Amino acid sequence: MMKRALSIGASVIVVAYAAAMFTAARTPTRDIDEWRVRALSTHDRTSMTKLRVASWAGNDAAALALGAVLVGGHDARHVREGIGWLERSADHGDADAQLLLGRVYFEGAAGAPPDYAQSRRWLERAARTLPATPALHDDDDHEGHAPLAGAQAAYWLASIHRNGYGVARDANEGVRWLTLAARHGVPQAQFQLANVYRERGNDAQALSWLERSAHAELPEANLALAIAYRNGEMGLRPDDDRYWNYVKETLHDYKHRVQP
Structure with a gap:
């Protein structure tokens, strides 16, 4: 009788444990x-x-x-x-x-x-x-949408290859990963890719990526656009109104800093 009671008690415990694990x-x-x-x-x-x-x-x-x-x-x-x-x-x-x-x-x-x-x-x-087709386009509203984990990973891989962390430095491989991250919506990647195109003398592409990054509220991007409008860089005409608008956006962005 005692053995039967112990057996029933053990069965109840097992069932209760299984139910708890299921839940x-x-x-x-x-x-x-x-x-x-x-x-x-x-x-x-x-x-x-x-x-x-x-x-x-x-x-x-x-x-x-x-x-x-x-x-x-x-x-x-x-x-x-x-x-x-x-x-x-x-x-x-x-x-x-x-x-x-x-x-x-x-x-x-x-x-x-x-x-x-x-x-x-x-x-x-x-x-x-990452999906084969980037989720973001020029007219997308970036606000409130965090980049995919895969895109953020691509951004980190760009840093690894561009700076030679555990691998030989490879600027081309770094830019390949940077482009992938930028196309999938990482603001820091878009900003850095804009700088790559500026160094290569491609102002149109530089401006395009800089504007995307600024739209995503990256303060460095808005500050770069402010300076560009003040000095007439990247094919832009000097414009004091736009300069001050981007300065204000920069100050606003620093309060809501975007993290990769």
């Missing part, structure tokens, strides 16, 4: 986002526990959120755990996890030196998720 695996994204914010802002232990349970249950969004929180700390053990969760999500095809891993390895974490080979591997995987 955790299907945790809504809004809950995961809330736990992530709380864990980052207040180091809330309950939110961290919830993220861990959902991650153990196989929820990739929770694994990404948990990994992002852990790699942002200074404890080497937690950083290693965070990288493990990010790699699980990244191996399942999550471009945001791949991008974050690329940045973590590029910058080094918790005292570890940068690993440019690993960084490049993850960034290239993220960049391969």
